[in-house]
Amino acid sequence: xxxxxxxxxxxxxxxxxxxxxxxxxxxxxxxxxxxxxxxxxxxxxxxxxxxxxxxxxxxxxxxxxxxxxxxxxxxxxxxxxxxxxxxxxxxxxxxxxxxxxxxxxxxxxxxxxxxxxxxxxxxxxxxxxxxxxxxxxxxxxxxxxxxxxxxxxxxxxxxxxxxxxxxxxxxxxxxxxxxxxxxxxxxxxxxxxxxxxxxxxxxxxxxxxxxxxxxxxxxxxxxxxxxxxxxxx
Numbered sequence: 001x002x003x004x005x006x007x008x009x010x011x012x013x014x015x016x017x018x019x020x021x022x023x024x025x026x027x028x029x030x031x032x033x034x035x036x037x038x039x040x041x042x043x044x045x046x047x048x049x050x051x052x053x054x055x056x057x058x059x060x061x062x063x064x065x066x067x068x069x070x071x072x073x074x075x076x077x078x079x080x081x082x083x084x085x086x087x088x089x090x091x092x093x094x095x096x097x098x099x100x101x102x103x104x105x106x107x108x109x110x111x112x113x114x115x116x117x118x119x120x121x122x123x124x125x126x127x128x129x130x131x132x133x134x135x136x137x138x139x140x141x142x143x144x145x146x147x148x149x150x151x152x153x154x155x156x157x158x159x160x161x162x163x164x165x166x167x168x169x170x171x172x173x174x175x176x177x178x179x180x181x182x183x184x185x186x187x188x189x190x191x192x193x194x195x196x197x198x199x200x201x202x203x204x205x206x207x208x209x210x211x212x213x214x215x216x217x218x219x220x221x222x223x224x225x226x227x228x229x230x231x232x233x
Contacts, residue, residue: 032066
């Protein structure tokens with residue numbers, strides 16, 4: 001993973017797509033607008049002599065809402081795109097739900113240890129310029145689904161709780177919907193609640209495996225635990 005230096009300056013960005021479903025407010029980014037990435041997302045995390053992944057929007061008949069998907073391609077690269085989904089009331093809609101698929105995976109020779117590469121990863125986090133914390137939901141290779149750990153980046157200024165949500169056994173070219181209670185995940189990782197203003201990031205890392213990867217994201221949204229089927233009875 002590349003070093004994320006500027007989470008704090010992204011807090012001023014406000015992304016669009018607030019809709020009402022069944023009486024509850026839901027933030028959704030379906031990448032339907034042509035200017036979506038230019039106006040509401042910021043590239044970050046570049047490294048010297050390491051190419052950045054390509055992030056672009058293209059039409060798709062398989063998109064559920066807006067007719068477009070976000071394409072994430074990485075050829076020996078590393079980097080992220082950041083956005084600040086405000087306003088979102090995490091006390092009412094603490095579940096981040098997204099739909100994605102993997103087209104070209106990370107390539108690891110048999111018997112080789114899995115490095116810190118992911119074909120696609122979505123982060124939820126907050127912080128300041130000097131201290132940033134996030135939870136990363138990764139599409140990995142040999143890591144077991146549900147496995148997790150803590151890593152520090154950027155000379156210790158960023159701490160990431162990484163969670164494997166898909167791996168090489170997950171089907172390629174098939175859309176998968178993920179629902180994660182990010183408030184619960186964040187609290188389990190760091191012991192307190194995330195700040196009201198937070199960052200969502202999309203990234204890819206293929207520099208260590210020298211892979212050529214492609215993933216697509218249909219939408220990212222925030223919904224209630226009840227809407228996601230995660231409410232505790």
